[in-house]
Amino acid sequence: MAESRPPDVVAIVVTTNALPWIEPCLESLVGVPTIVVDNGSTDGTLDLIRDRFADVRVIHSENRGMGYALNQGIRHSESRYVLLLNSDAWVSGDAVARLTAFADRRPEAAMIGPRLLNTDGTLQRSVRGFPSLWRLATEYFFLRKLAPRSNLLNAFYAGDFDHDEVREVDVVLGAVMFVRRSAMDQVGLLDEDFFLFSEETDWCYRFRKRGWQVLFFPGAEVVHVGGTTHMGRMYRENLRGHLRYFDKHQGRKTAERARRLLIVALRIRARLFRGERGRRYGEEADWLASGDVAQLLGE
Numbered sequence: 093m094a095e096s097r098p099p100d101v102v103a104i105v106v107t108t109n110a111l112p113w114i115e116p117c118l119e120s121l122v123g124v125p126t127i128v129v130d131n132g133s134t135d136g137t138l139d140l141i142r143d144r145f146a147d148v149r150v151i152h153s154e155n156r157g158m159g160y161a162l163n164q165g166i167r168h169s170e171s172r173y174v175l176l177l178n179s180d181a182w183v184s185g186d187a188v189a190r191l192t193a194f195a196d197r198r199p200e201a202a203m204i205g206p207r208l209l210n211t212d213g214t215l216q217r218s219v220r221g222f223p224s225l226w227r228l229a230t231e232y233f234f235l236r237k238l239a240p241r242s243n244l245l246n247a248f249y250a251g252d253f254d255h256d257e258v259r260e261v262d263v264v265l266g267a268v269m270f271v272r273r274s275a276m277d278q279v280g281l282l283d284e285d286f287f288l289f290s291e292e293t294d295w296c297y298r299f300r301k302r303g304w305q306v307l308f309f310p311g312a313e314v315v316h317v318g319g320t321t322h323m324g325r326m327y328r329e330n331l332r333g334h335l336r337y338f339d340k341h342q343g344r345k346t347a348e349r350a351r352r353l354l355i356v357a358l359r360i361r362a363r364l365f366r367g368e369r370g371r372r373y374g375e376e377a378d379w380l381a382s383g384d385v386a387q388l389l390g391e
Contacts, residue, residue: 098170099124099125100171100172100173100192101125101171101173101174101188101191102124102126102127102165102169102170102171103121103124103125103127103174103176103188104126104127104128104129104162104174104177105118105121105127105128105129105177105178105179106128106158106161106178106179107129107130107131107137108130108132108133108155108179109134109135109137110133110137110179111137111140113180113181113317114128114137114141115140115144116182117177117178117179117181117182118141118145118148119182120184121177121182121183121188124188125169126145126148126149127148127149127150127165127169128141128148128150128151129150129151129153129161129164131154131161132152132153132154132155138150151164151168156284156287157284157286157288158266158282158286158287158288159283159284159285159286159287159291160284162176162282163284166276167281171273172272172273173191173192173195173270173272174270174273174276175188175191175269175270175271176269176271177268177314178266178267178268178316180267180316180317181314181316181317182315183206183312183313183314184312184313184314184315185313187206187312187314188312190206190309190311190312191204191206191270191309191312194309195270198305198307200305201272201304201306202271202272202276202279202305202306203264203270203272203275203296203299203304203306203307204264204269204270204271204306204307204308204309205218205261205265205268205269205307205309206268206270206310206311206312206314207255207308207309207312207313207314208265208313209313209314209315209316210315210316211315211317215255216265216316216318217249217255218255218265218267218308218316219249219250219255219259219261219262219263219264219265219308220249220261220262220263220265220293221247221248221249221250221262221263222262222263222293222296222297223248223293223334223337223338225346225349225350225353227247227248228334228353228354229357230245230246230247230248231249232353232354232357232358232361233360236248236249239251253308255308255310257310258307258309258310259307259308260305260306260307260308261307261308262296262297262300262306263296263297263306264292264296264308266291266292267314267316275299278302278304279295279299279304280298282294282295283295283340285336287329287332288326288329288330288333289326289332289333289334290334290336290337291333293333293337294336294337294340294341297337327372327376328376328379331376331379331380332388332389334350334354335347335351335388335389338350339389344386348384348385351380351384351385351388355377355381358373358374358377359374362374
């Protein structure tokens, strides 16, 4: 009997109390081998998967961050490509087949990002630029609001790109990443030191540094709920992700400059915004001021 060939694509979804969006997510993947890595859900997510999606493989994981969980799924797959999909996102139509065909035509691409849509059908901007101190300033001091379509003031969000053509980019949003296994074998998996934010930025940087391309492909579409709050622990992890990226790729001095820039920006925001939002900005500025980069990164 001939040995069965590994599938072209395995989808990997990380869940942590993922109701209600995990249902449309997994419905959109019917027919695609799928692995769910669950970080201890207690809201009925696992019951729904067991009852509705018996073909989905579930891996139980301790919650050590998004990168760690995605890596768990990747290690348990053997496909040529992996589709890494947020639990609050779902593919439209034959998007997986379209991504596969496009990737087969572009062997130089390590990662491909499809066109993202909001739930109302409008575009969700998903291309990012690699962080720099200037780009961090344009975001945290609201400078990009002055010229949102400008590359000078909004390169962080690729403000001059209409997301309407194939383009080589710095970063695609981690809500959905279509990744070539041979590129992962060469460059390595996600850096698990990033708990939740900037892990895809780091990965794209490492792919690009090794000569691979990261491509945006508008010929496949994925709906992403997004819009969830980043306040509380999530907002802090976003800040920590910035510091870790700068520290890893641009050095400790630049990371310290980024820390000080963020302190000033968040102090200003704390004065501009009232109520809980302003209070949270003040708390995060205090956290950034509570130690140097090494201390904030737990070194």
